[in-house]
Amino acid sequence: MSAPATSERAATTRTRLDPAEVPAGLPRWAYLPAVGGGLFVVLPLVAMGTRVDWSNYGGLVTSESARSALALSLQTATASTLLCLVLGIPMALVLARGRFPGQHLLRSLVLVPLVLPPVVGGVALLSTFGRRGLLGESMEVLGLQIAFSTTAVVLAQSFVALPFLVVSLEGSLRTAGERYDVVAASLGASPATVLRRVTLPLVWPGLVSGTVLAFARALGEFGATITFAGSLQGVTRTLPLEVYLQRETDPDAAVALSLLLVAVAVVVIAATHHRGAGGAAR
Amino acid sequence: MTAALPRRTTRATAALAVAASAAVALTACSTGSAATSDGEVDTTLTVFAAASLTAAFDETAADFEADHPGVDVRLSLAGSSSLVAQIQQGAPADVVATADTATMNTLVADDLVDAPEPFATNTLEIVVPPGNPTGIANLQDLTDPGLNLVVCAPEVPCGAATTAVVDHAGLTLQPVSEEQSVTDVLGKVTAGEADAGLVYVTDVARAGDRVEGVAFDESAAAVNTYPIAMVDRSGQTPDQADLAQQFVDAVLSPDGQAVLADLGFAAP
Structure with missing residues (x-):
């Protein structure tokens, strides 16, 4: 199989890898499946774009239910991302820097929500926080109802998004290593100072990309939400749930809202990837 | 004290790769061949049916397969609107049965089916956890604002029926959730999350001891009729078209109707 040299050069300039590394480890045949994979990702999005009723697009995405769903999605995804940061940064630190028995097992467990179908995550959350759940009963006594x-x-959203942040940050922490931490500590810095002044700045790109992934995952969450939270406009019906519901009666609105969701995701990823990718440790 | 140097890719990446390949292997296993043991190749009849028909059509399909050796009835069960959308996109269905006439009529309008026949009806019922802990006796009781009430969203057929019944009674409900399907409503009640819900009589029958049903007079304002029809599709063999007609006849036959009646459906 021989790809024309011109297309190879064009593809090379398009990739964002370090140019010095590209030729040595990149066999020509890799372009065929790579381009196929690219099309597989992009084509459905383009196809969806062709289905959009552009003349009515404005009306479809600014209906009361659409605006309410978008606002709820942005609010909840932001809240989930913050919760993921608060829990995920310490988790990644403990997994990457700590030394304790069962560490490998724990790391695998943290990854479970990544491979779990979200609807199963929803069932698991119901068993925990539902009214008859493990914690739900005690919370009901306290007058707290989560469902x-x-x-x-x-x-x-946090349940499904947290592993993305932890994996991304933990990988960066391991790649960055502990050399600078040790040097800073030997110069008298406390662990907290080392974390704030040395470790976190070093892994900043990993933290940013992990945060973006977590936000994007939270924004797209569907299965666990519909299973665990229900669906009510302005309260629990996020944009993906609204898309699914509109499909029933108004496919045009469903497509229009889908595109809106894609646009939000692309903007978020592009904005942060642009800043974070430069020094990303690989 | 020596510092640990980075020397390998993270285990997380490796774990993910393993998980991904396992997922691929599992998916590959799920596509099986369909040849009978005596070497005769099956004729496959694909029946698209509303999710509420699951139990009834499972039984009718099993009877049909017993009466027609070499025929494999594949049931595709989903919400009526999803079924209709799939058929409009060219899904290979031979027979379609929906939970209301409105969704079926969109297929008639698109010339994808002809002459649907009503074969069952269904009405709404209040569903509560066993023992009826909140003491619901009628539709009026569902307006209690302290109640965790779950209904279908107005966009789906069971929600349209709910709206019709509630409007007819001149009431306003304040549900905590408007679910995508009647199964989701039932699930919220059986899970104990909801205090009450509005589902079909047949859903209450299906759930057995896990719930209780409370019938109410206003339900007569929304009687759902289930139509069944053969699908005109390309690529259908004469055999399949013939079998499709026979399957429709089987559902309409006294035996087929008895199966439906056992599960709580009323005759059209």
Whole structure:
């Protein structure tokens, strides 16, 4: 199989890898499946774009239910991302820097939500926070009800998004290594100072990309939300749930909203990837 | 104290690769061949049916396969709107049965089916956890604002029926969730998350001891009729078209109707 040299050069300039590394480890045949894979990702999005009723697009995405769903999605995804940061940074630190028995097992467990179908995650969350769940009963006594509330949406989104942040940050922490941490500590810095002044700045690109991944995952969350949180406009019906519901009666609106969701995701990823990718440790 | 130097890719990446390849292997296993043991190749009849028909059509399909050796009935069960959308996109269905006439009529309008026949009806019922802990006796009781009430979204057929019944009674409900399907409503009640829900009589029957049903007079305002029809599709063999007609006849036959009646459906 011989690809024309011109197309190879064109493809090379398009990739964002370090140019010095490209030729040595990149066999020509790799372009065929790579281009096929690229089309596989891009084509469905383009196809969806061709289905959009552009003349009515504005009306379709600014209906009351659409605006309410978009606002709820952005709010809950932001809240989930913050929760993921608060829990995920310490988790990644412990997994990457800590030394304790069962560390490997723990790391695998943290990854479970990545491979779990979200609807199973929703069932698991129900068993925990539902009214008859492990913690739900005690919370009911305290007058707290999580099911059918916006809190349930945030919990569902955080559950599926957290591993993305932890994996990304933990990888960066391991790649960065502990050399600078040790040097800083030997100069008298406390662990907290080392974390703030040395470790986190070193892994910043990894933290940013992990945060973006977590946000994007939270924004797209569907299965766990519909299973665990329910679906009510302005309370629990996020944009993906609205898309799924509109499909029933108004396919045009569903496509228009889908495109809106894609646009939001692309903007978020592009904005942060642009800043974060430069020094990304690989 | 020596510092640990980075020397390998993370285990997380490796774990993910393993998980991904396992997923591929599992998917590959799920596509099986369909040849009978005596070497005769099956004729496959694909029946698209509303999710609420699951139990009824499972039984009718099993009877049909017993009466027609070499025929494999594949049931595709989903919400009526999803079924209609799939058929409009060219899904290879031979027979379609929906949970309301409105969704079926969109297929008639698109010339994808001809002459649907009504074969069952269904009405709404209040569903509550066993023992009826909140003491729901009628539709009026569902307006209690302290109640965790779950209904279908107005966009789906069971929600349209809910709206019709509630409007007819002159009431306003304040549900905590408007679910995508009647199964989701039932699931919220059986899971104990909801205090009450509005589902079909047949859903209450299907759930057995896990729930209780409370019938109410206003349900007569929305009687759902289930139509069944053969699908005109390209690539259908004469055999399949013939079998499709026979399957429709089987559903309409006294035996087929008895199966439906056992599960709580009323005759059209």
